[in-house]
Amino acid sequence: MHDAGILEGPSVEQLDLVEVLQALGDPIRLQVVRILDQADTPIACHEMGLPVAKSTGSHHLKVLREAGVITAQVDGTRKYHTLRRDDLEARFPGLLDSVLSD
């Protein structure tokens, strides 16, 4: 069971606006963010029903994670993803809301 580890990305202060905007500026990744927003629980990659191959989905999740938009928590063979709402709100107030309200 190797214990569920949390994959941390950049800290709140390290969040870079350009990097976040680039991460959000893709249809698939925006879809991921919307899915995670509307979900009340962490979601695994294969549960998102992304219209791309699994390797591509994995890539997009990585981009979002490295930009600091989402966090991943490993549980067994699955990896549950969560939106870093509070961190994004703290660093870029209003940004996530404006993107999600569209």
Added chain:
Amino acid sequence: MHDAGILEGPSVEQLDLVEVLQALGDPIRLQVVRILDQADTPIACHEMGLPVAKSTGSHHLKVLREAGVITAQVDGTRKYHTLRRDDLEARFPGLLDSVLSD
């Protein structure tokens, strides 16, 4: 004097979130947006002091214009640029503010 024409981009309803985020997700273009924001009057390309060749600057302005972030107004040999604040606010409330307040 061929009259100062206004170069219109996409209408408010046509503004696409992904396109806008992509346009904002570049250091140079973000710099342009900040310059236009802090200026109280329209600004010409060569007045911005961008750290790139003029052809590159022209390219970035075009990307911003086609995404609907800025408008250009031709006056003689110059082209004055303005931030489409109200349109962006109407289409994506809070987005511009959150990007500019960083």
Added chain:
DNA sequence: GGAATGATTCGACGAACGTCGAACGTTGGA
């Protein structure tokens, strides 16, 4: 008319991106 000014267009270039399938690693269950 001719020169100067401000900006666009046109290749060209390397770098980065989005995509895929195949292979691999790890974990959990039969």
Added chain:
DNA sequence: TCCAACGTTCGACGTTCGTCGAATCATTCC
């Protein structure tokens, strides 16, 4: 122990991007 499930990594591919200089265009001024 073996197999299935889940995800990552690894080339590979074509496309798009950011950048530049040179050439071009439009306008203004002398």
